[in-house]
Amino acid sequence: MLNIYVLIKQVPKSDNLQINWKTGALIRKNLENVINPDDIHGIELALTIKEKYGGKVTAITMGPLQAEAALREAIAMGADKGILITDPMFAYSDTLQTTLVLKEVFEKIGDYNVIITGIETSDSSTGQVPYQLSEALGIPLITDIFNYEFEKTLFRCQRNFGHESQFIEVNLPIIMRIGRHFNTTRHIPLSRIKRAFEIEIEHIDFNAINCPSEIDGCNKSPTQVIKTEKLIHKRKNEFINGTIKEKIQQILQIMKDHGVEKHWIGKK
Amino acid sequence: MPNLNEYKDVWVFTEIKDHEKVNNCALEILGKAREIADDLNQNLVAIILAYEADKYISTIKQYGVDKIIYINNIELKHYHEQIFPELIFNLISKYKPSIFLFPSTEASSALSARLAYRCRTGLVNNILNIELDKNKGDLILTDKPAYGGIYSVKIVCPNTRPQICTITAGTFQKQELKKDNIKIIEEKYDFDINKINIKIIGAPTRKDKPSASLSDAKFVIGGGNGLGSKENFEKLYKLADLTDAQVGGTRRPIFNGWMPEHLQIGISGESIKSNLYLAFGISGAIQHVVGIKDSERIIAINTDPNASIFKVSDYCVIGDANEILDGLLKHYKVE
Structure with missing residues (x-):
């Protein structure tokens, strides 16, 4: 039986972000929060492994109390349990601080076999936590996986790594990192939504873990965001006029100016 | 709190691509890194970890470096997720660079994240720009896209060193410049092979990689x-x-x-x-x-x-x- 933990994050839904054009700040009012797109595929993988090999799936997130919603969604999909890591001391944690907290949480949990993560979050796009957690826990991170199997305490898989497609074998525990193309996620049956609200979410706060003095999201995150602005792209906005033939000629000229030439395939 | 004054010099990880040439983006980064090193009046240092590492030195010399530190070993022919972070972490501990820049390739992105953890420092990835914060010593300001690229956030790393960044190809321009008296330092390969925790059973060359993505x-x-x-x-x-x-x-x-x-x-x-x-x-x-x-x-x-x-x-x-x-x-x- 495998103890499978899947790391998820609640992020603002990115396709309808509202911007205050004067300040360039994100308008958080009425902002819809969702599970980070990669992470839903992580939950799906966790459930697939459980179905095939048996085990228990726990979704973990770190964030404010409202992030419970993400855990309930994971439970509705089929996760057995949700853990919310929440404390004012963890607010504003950057990737290093997040990793340091996760390290303590997993050391407290102890008997984890598989930790699943997505590639990156859609809000900050750092993609650093999987690598850093691998360092922190001293366990292998396996990326770009296909054709995997578990056998007792062994994990075998084929993975793309650099220029190779490697067949590898590792001892558990491991971290598996997967992206959006890895699998197709399941639909949530109505009956499970009810269940998701009946299960209690476990909370882990600063006092619940053995926190070394280096943990302090707000004051000890090495990176600090000092400004957020709207990305402005300066463009020429030049209209190309004339007959259709003239327009084509002008496009061809611009292509040529940018190094686009006819590419000969085969015979020269 | 580390003594920040001990940290000096601008480092660039000149990644070797496919055991054949220096990654082009790394050469582009050297151009920008040269400007920063000049403003700080510090050295620009290129770091090479490769098999037959010395064969890349002549190329890197053309791009304004003051110093090249390299490690040569057959185990460094391709990026290894345990060997590279350990060897480079040892170099950082020994030389204490202030700024360390990487191309945002698959390997360097992984490597820089692992190093940032080991050094307990900050990493800003895929940055759009980098500049020195005037009158604040060696502090750099970095811009990176966030929220799906709709925003740009300015990030600093004021209290820890080195300041680590990864940079996307095409962000900066290559600048050819040949300095006099470039110092070349070879460091020893020292890694305990028993630490390796992933057993590779077979490793055929992958076929799925399209020629150009x-x-x-x-x-x-x-x-x-x-x-x-x-x-x-x-x-x-x-x-x-x-x-x-x-x-x-x-x-x-x-x-x-x-x-x-x-x-x-x-x-x-x-x-x-x-x-x-x-x-x-x-x-x-x-x-x-x-x-x-x-x-x-x-x-x-x-x-x-x-x-x-x-x-x-x-x-x-x-x-x-x-x-x-x-x-x-x-x-x-x-x-």
Whole structure:
């Protein structure tokens, strides 16, 4: 039986972000929060492994109390349990601080076999936590996986790594990192939504873990965001006029100016 | 709290690509790193970990470095997820660089994240720009895209060193400059092979890697719903074949069954950084626009003069995308 933990994050839904054009700040009012797109595929993988090999799936997130919603969604999909890591001391944690907290949480949990993560979050796009957690826990991170199997305490898989497609074998525990193309996620049956609200979410706060003095999201995150602005792209906005033939000629000229030439395939 | 004054010099990880040449982006970064090192009056140092590492020194010497530190070993022929972080962490502990820049390749992104953890320092990845914060010593200001590329955030790393960043290809320009008396230092390869925790049973060369991915392509041709049919959309591939381009598109052609999902450009797909992007029948929804913002020049063709794609384009062509596409194809076929 495998103890499978899947790391998820609640992020603002990115396709309808509202911007205050004067300040360039994100308008958080009425902002819809969702599970980070990669992470839903992580939950799906966790459930697939459980179905095939048996085990228990726990979704973990770190964030404010409202992030419970993400855990309930994971439970509705089929996760057995949700853990919310929440404390004012963890607010504003950057990737290093997040990793340091996760390290303590997993050391407290102890008997984890598989930790699943997505590639990156859609809000900050750092993609650093999987690598850093691998360092922190001293366990292998396996990326770009296909054709995997578990056998007792062994994990075998084929993975793309650099220029190779490697067949590898590792001892558990491991971290598996997967992206959006890895699998197709399941639909949530109505009956499970009810269940998701009946299960209690476990909370882990600063006092619940053995926190070394280096943990302090707000004051000890090495990176600090000092400004957020709207990305402005300066463009020429030049209209190309004339007959259709003239327009084509002008496009061809611009292509040529940018190094686009006819590419000969085969015979020269 | 570490003594920040002990940390000096600007380092660049000159990654070796496919055991054959220095990664081009690393050479571009050397250009910008030279400016920063000059402003700080410190050394620019290139770090090489490779098999036959010395054969890359002559290339790197051409790009303004003061010093090259290298480690040579057959185990360093390709990136290894345990060996590289340990060896470089040892170099950082010994020499204490203030700033350490990496190309944002797959290997260097992984390596820099692991190093940032080991050094308990900050890492800003895929930055758009980097500059020294005036009057604040060696503190650098970095800009990186966030929220799917709609925003740019400015990030600093004031209390820990080194300040680590990864930089996307094409962000900076290569600058050839030959310094006198370049110092070359060879460091010892020292890694306990028993620590390796992943057993590789077989490692055939992967076949799935396309010769040029959408995100690396220099010329990208994109299509949207305005092309009208699968048959018309397929003309994009013909034009791409003739001009050595890559084809991508918006979400609609996927729904319409004209294009596979992995060619989507935008928020849930790829971001392109091409020299030129040619947009056929694309309206310009924000989800697509964020994926093309790093393209140097954009030409858009659309029948609607008020299409929002024109607001983010350099050259705007009001007209039927199919007609223009036919005209371009005809030109390249008969040329």
